Amino acid sequence: MTITDRIRDIRTSLPESVTLVSVSKTHPAEAIREAYDGGQRIFGESRPQELKAKYEALPHDIEWHMIGHLQTNKVKYIAPFVALIHSVDSLRLLEVIDREAGKCGRTIDCLLEIHVAAEESKSGWEWSELLENVQHNAFSQFENVRVRGVMCIATNTDDEAVVRADFERLVRYRNQLAPHFGEEFDIISMGMSDDYPLAIECGSTMVRVGSKIFGNRTYL
Numbered sequence: 001m002t003i004t005d006r007i008r009d010i011r012t013s014l015p016e017s018v019t020l021v022s023v024s025k026t027h028p029a030e031a032i033r034e035a036y037d038g039g040q041r042i043f044g045e046s047r048p049q050e051l052k053a054k055y056e057a058l059p060h061d062i063e064w065h066m067i068g069h070l071q072t073n074k075v076k077y078i079a080p081f082v083a084l085i086h087s088v089d090s091l092r093l094l095e096v097i098d099r100e101a102g103k104c105g106r107t108i109d110c111l112l113e114i115h116v117a118a119e120e121s122k123s124g125w126e127w128s129e130l131l132e133n134v135q136h137n138a139f140s141q142f143e144n145v146r147v148r149g150v151m152c153i154a155t156n157t158d159d160e161a162v163v164r165a166d167f168e169r170l171v172r173y174r175n176q177l178a179p180h181f182g183e184e185f186d187i188i189s190m191g192m193s194d195d196y197p198l199a200i201e202c203g204s205t206m207v208r209v210g211s212k213i214f215g216n217r218t219y220l
């Protein structure tokens with residue numbers, strides 16, 4: 001099957017309300033071009049410099065999403081064009097995104113990445129810390145960012161019950177946060193190649209699918 005075939009198959013299996021982010025990290029511009037020619041316009045990357053290089057090499061109607069951990073000193077590479085940053089996990093990072101967005105005369109859409117997985121190492125807000133910040137209106141100080149919703153990476157396990165519990169937890173958190181952020185807080189980014197059907201069952205509105213479209217990666 002070609003990249004185009006695989007995207008078409010995944011698309012037809014998704015409810016209309018679910019957005020497909022095709023995760024192209026590590027794959028060359030030609031692979032993205034093939035997906036683009038097949039009609040795909042939303043791509044996710046996890047390294048800022050790689051994202052910038054691909055932005056420059058490919059058509060500018062592509063919507064680029066930053067899905068990986070983002071260091072504050074790298075925000076400047078992507079601020080001029082990035083459409084959505086999924087991985088905001090600190091106030092400090094949001095501050096920098098706000099400042100860089102302002103310099104570009106843009107408003108940048110962001111998601112709050114929340115730690116729901118069992119693994120220690122996974123990035124994301126600890127819920128208690130996030131809730132405390134929200135209750136102190138820490139997010140109302142930003143003019144050039146728009147907090148659009150939440151994101152998570154579920155526990156890396158074959159145990160479906162564990163993954164489901166992670167997804168359900170994210171949806172509960174999202175519902176608890178929604179009144180603080182208003183109507184634009186409408187994105188739940190969860191689900192990857194191995195678990196996106198389950199994520200959709202649990203309420204995902206945006207899935208991030210990489211290897212199922214582009215094949216295996218040589219690095220994470």
Ligand SMILES: *Cc1c(COP(=O)(O)O)cnc(C)c1O
Nearest residue numbers: 023046067192193208209210211
């Ligand atoms: C790499 C990555 C994905 C895609 O993973 P696949 O298992 O290849 O679908 C999704 N989300 C994030 C945050 C990633 O880093």
